[in-house]
Amino acid sequence: MIRYYGEDGRTILSAGRDRALRFFSVFRDSQSTEMSQGSLGRESRARRISVNDLRLPQTIQFASNAAKTKDWDDVISCQQGSKTAHTWSVDRKALGKYTFQSSDGSVVHAVAISACGNFGLLGLSSGVIEMVNMQSGISRRTFAGHTKAVTGIQTDSCNLRVYSTSLDGTLRVWEFSTGKQLHSIALPSAPSRLVMHGEGGLLAFACDDACVRVVDAESLRIVRKFSGHRNRITDLAFSNDGRWIVTASLDTTIRTWDLPTGHMVDWFRVESVPVSLAFSPSGDFLATAHMDSVGIFLWANRTQFAEVSLRQINPATDGSDEDAAGAALVTMPTSAGLTDNSTEQNDAMDVEENSDRGVYLAPEQLTDNMVTLSSLPKSKWQTLLNLATIKKRNMPEKAPRVPEQAPFFLPTVEGVEHRFDLSDNRQGSADSTTDAATEGSKILSVTSENALTRILYSTQDTQEYKAVFDYLMELNPSAIDVEIRTLPVDDELRAIKAFVRAATAQLNSKRNFELTQAYLQVFLNVFGDVIRENAAELEPLLVELRKESKAQWSTVDGLIRYSACMVEFMRGSK
Structure with missing residues (x-):
């Protein structure tokens, strides 16, 4: 699972099968680190067991809120098959102070943090939702009503309502301050994932029938339904402006749906199954994680850098640019160069690659639609344009003075009058005048062609x-x-x-x-x-x-x- 941390889009939190929670910097890899779970090495030596046996179980879901990162723990997570939820501190890059135990002894399936960062919510396999205080670790209230495991929890930006989905096939709305159930909506299929766009007031959840349904948080009506995936949806995310929903599925496709029109506007297929994705809060990148892959892949949002005309894509009829699997296969991005199977793409883009070292060399000019400036320093051409002004400014203010007394090392002629011996200089001048090609000549030979x-x-x-x-x-x-x-x-x-x-x-x-x-x-x-x-x-x-x-x-x-x-x-x- 991967999620962006904060509102600047610079850092990503990720959890994997290595049973670790990691902090990644998008722009500076030296700042990436693993969140500490304590002195596992010392304890493993003392107990003579493997370090991996002391780690927490694999994290299946986590939530973060950077509003109170300097005050108390700002991340909460639940682990596979565990009856507890743990807090983490991004500021200290370590496991937090509190471990929350489920009140009825059931497994914790989902977690969330309120918009203010003061409260954490735990969704249990029994259908109960518990609210705890992130600062003190005290349990505040419970939300009871679901009959099966809770799969998703979200809160609005004003801490007025709590939204939850469950395997019982319902979407329920709760009053945040009292825990009272306000509304219950029966869904056509059991939801497995729930996300919310707070500013737009939209709830989106992935259902077991491979459809994405969007509910308006105010009217509590299903306003959009997106279907097209051929297998279970693994994750979904809103774009930063709330216009798109991006979904990933076990059918190895990543699709983009346009909310205003209700159409699919982009889709592509990758080599490895995408299991999680997150859209940058700044809207410039889409981060994806894939099955049996230890890396996080970043995809640039082309609409941020160029004019892209979006069109409706109908997989049933539009198959001109797609392969037999349905969508065009896109090569996965790499951290150092291009992959081996991207040779044809390299030839098309005129990309130079050092095959021995695997170093990616940027082309001299990306596309024909661009005008490229030189890589020379700015002074190279600015000085040229202002050369006359610079020469005038560097001219001496006063003419050089003739020395009153010549230096002592100049030869003089014997006699009453003090005169310098210029015989050698005169001879050199005569020689240079008569023959400019001699070795002692001081006259430069200027040709007509430079x-x-x-x-x-x-x-x-x-x-x-x-x-x-x-x-x-x-x-x-x-x-x-x-x-x-x-x-x-x-x-x-x-x-x-x-x-x-x-x-x-x-x-x-x-x-x-x-x-x-x-x-x-x-x-x-x-x-x-x-x-x-x-x-x-x-x-x-x-x-x-x-x-x-x-x-x-x-x-x-x-x-x-x-x-x-x-x-x-x-x-x-x-």
């Missing part, structure tokens, strides 16, 4: 412009500025045309968007006059560049606006 020009010329035949930007990305901002400014301007404008084609191709590839814009700005500032004088000759290339630039900016602007809208929405929901 490295960027040679690369641009080489692309005219291949039409492959990736090397141009690969070279520029290796240079610092000052070197990039020099390379662009020293592009030759000949009669045919070969370098100018090649650079415009390279920029257009780079924009069309939808990669390194901000770097391309920065290079273009420097290029247009330097060669703006040349482009105006030769507008007729360069017009076709410039029109194509402008068209591609506007198209890619429209995509980037849309993504920025969508992300900003999502951030504001999430900030407002908090």
